[in-house]
Amino acid sequence: MVQIHDNSEPNRVADFFANKTIFITGGSGFLGKVLIEKLLRSCTQLKKLYVLMRPKKGRTATERLHQIFDGPLYDLLKKQHGKDIFDKVEVIIGDIEAQDLGFSAEDRKKLTEEVEIIYHSAATVQFDEDFRKSILLNVRGAKLLLALAKECKNLVAYCHLSTAYCQEQEEVLYEKCYPPPADPHRVIEMCEWMSDTTLDSIAQKIRGSHANTYTFTKALGEALVAEQMDNLPVIIQRPSAVIPIWIEPLPGWTDNLNGPTGLLLGAGKGVIRTMYGRSDYFADYCPVDSTANCLICSTYDYATYKKRRVYNFTASDEVKVTFKELIDVGRRIVTNELPFDWTLWYPGGGITHSRIRHALVFFFFQLVPAIFIDAILFVFGFKPIMVRVQKKILRGYKIFEYYSNRKWDFRKDNIAVTRSLMNKKENQIFKIDPEGFVLRDYIYTCILGSRRYLLKEKDENIPVAKRRLKVLWAIDKMYKCILVAGILYVLFKMFIMPFV
Numbered sequence: 001m002v003q004i005h006d007n008s009e010p011n012r013v014a015d016f017f018a019n020k021t022i023f024i025t026g027g028s029g030f031l032g033k034v035l036i037e038k039l040l041r042s043c044t045q046l047k048k049l050y051v052l053m054r055p056k057k058g059r060t061a062t063e064r065l066h067q068i069f070d071g072p073l074y075d076l077l078k079k080q081h082g083k084d085i086f087d088k089v090e091v092i093i094g095d096i097e098a099q100d101l102g103f104s105a106e107d108r109k110k111l112t113e114e115v116e117i118i119y120h121s122a123a124t125v126q127f128d129e130d131f132r133k134s135i136l137l138n139v140r141g142a143k144l145l146l147a148l149a150k151e152c153k154n155l156v157a158y159c160h161l162s163t164a165y166c167q168e169q170e171e172v173l174y175e176k177c178y179p180p181p182a183d184p185h186r187v188i189e190m191c192e193w194m195s196d197t198t199l200d201s202i203a204q205k206i207r208g209s210h211a212n213t214y215t216f217t218k219a220l221g222e223a224l225v226a227e228q229m230d231n232l233p234v235i236i237q238r239p240s241a242v243i244p245i246w247i248e249p250l251p252g253w254t255d256n257l258n259g260p261t262g263l264l265l266g267a268g269k270g271v272i273r274t275m276y277g278r279s280d281y282f283a284d285y286c287p288v289d290s291t292a293n294c295l296i297c298s299t300y301d302y303a304t305y306k307k308r309r310v311y312n313f314t315a316s317d318e319v320k321v322t323f324k325e326l327i328d329v330g331r332r333i334v335t336n337e338l339p340f341d342w343t344l345w346y347p348g349g350g351i352t353h354s355r356i357r358h359a360l361v362f363f364f365f366q367l368v369p370a371i372f373i374d375a376i377l378f379v380f381g382f383k384p385i386m387v388r389v390q391k392k393i394l395r396g397y398k399i400f401e402y403y404s405n406r407k408w409d410f411r412k413d414n415i416a417v418t419r420s421l422m423n424k425k426e427n428q429i430f431k432i433d434p435e436g437f438v439l440r441d442y443i444y445t446c447i448l449g450s451r452r453y454l455l456k457e458k459d460e461n462i463p464v465a466k467r468r469l470k471v472l473w474a475i476d477k478m479y480k481c482i483l484v485a486g487i488l489y490v491l492f493k494m495f496i497m498p499f500v
Helices: 012-019 031-044 061-069 072-081 083-086 105-114 133-150 184-193 195-209 212-229 260-268 288-305 323-336 356-377 387-402 415-422 424-429 440-453 458-495
Strands: 023-025 047-055 091-092 117-120 157-161 236-239 241-243 274-276 286-287 310-313 351-354
Touching: 012 288, 012 356, 012 424, 023 031, 023 286, 031 047, 031 072, 031 083, 031 288, 047 061, 047 083, 047 105, 061 072, 061 091, 061 157, 072 083, 072 424, 091 105, 105 133, 117 133, 133 157, 133 184, 133 212, 157 212, 157 288, 184 195, 184 212, 195 212, 195 415, 236 288, 241 260, 241 288, 260 323, 260 440, 274 356, 286 288, 288 310, 288 415, 310 415, 323 351, 323 440, 356 415, 356 440, 440 458
Parallel strands: 023 047, 023 117, 047 091, 117 157, 157 236, 236 310, 241 286, 274 351
Antiparallel strands: none
């Protein structure tokens, strides 16, 4: 999308970042990648960008970063500014899970003397992650990074990435700090010395009413940040579920199957046919490019005005999309325009608030076909996988159902003020409002992005995929006819034959 900007207006956001040195954790994550790209492309006068990275799978930290920069997400940046723009980026070798963050003495000295802005987005986002690992990453990691921030001599802003669901027991979430569900310091200590057996036996009790370890640890992480409100220039950013790119630099781009992307792909592949929830409730999602813009704008807002500290970045109050609408639009696009290659079953089904209907559809249209496909794979000498996939889907259901059966009211007065203080040019470059959002167009780009960037499916294969889908449609209808005939036969044998 080409944007035309009014050059007569100042770009105070970009000017704020000029000659600044920034440190980012979570740079290899979904949001981190987009944040780095946006800073380099739209705040070109920044001085230095340090990115925390650890060696992984036989690749050095620097090799991992270069591999990220070689991806399609950075094509627009390279086209506009050339590869020399990456000279501003330097890897800091470390590990957010390590006891001392894994920094060398030289790197720690460099950070404390040079860094002016810190973005802490490193975290495990798995809702069912191991309890100890979640605490060490999401809570102790935050504590150690705050200790580093205290050593930074020129710190202007520290932005802590949390989640809008960190206080999920609150039906109305205000832009303020809340009491933690447990003492974060004590929980860290317990995870450092307790055995796995002991910790696992009390993890649920420690977690309390929180539905999962992710939101629990995010609440604890926020509490650590809140403790430093009087000592450090800290702010908290709370986005809702972060989803693929909406506008720039690459509409539809994503690198993971987390959250709604996984559900969309699973439904499109035919392995998910039912979900339990309230179809009339609203989904709250934020595109990752808008979320990155919000991180940038909230940093500028706090550093400039020194008034706002917590920012709820959510969408359901402005873009009201029910779960039913989301599913229906996605199904129409997948079945009529953008089917996936090698779909396993014809996409269908939907969301229901009936436990019985959900269970029946799962059994007959997910589990039974999975068993059938696994049997075929076994006969031809391949490893059966579909039943295992359905077991993973069942675990995913437990997470999804908690959020699809509840409503939250996210108040975002601070975001509204931030928007109002930005001029037209700044609002265009760092767009954080939903104006111009069209659900059908966005879902289309998301499905296309899933095909291209996750599944590596080629656009020229779409006509073939459509023909395969017609065959699956016929098989699906045939299966339903056989199923209905079988049920009628059983009912006949049970209730009519004895009287004949």
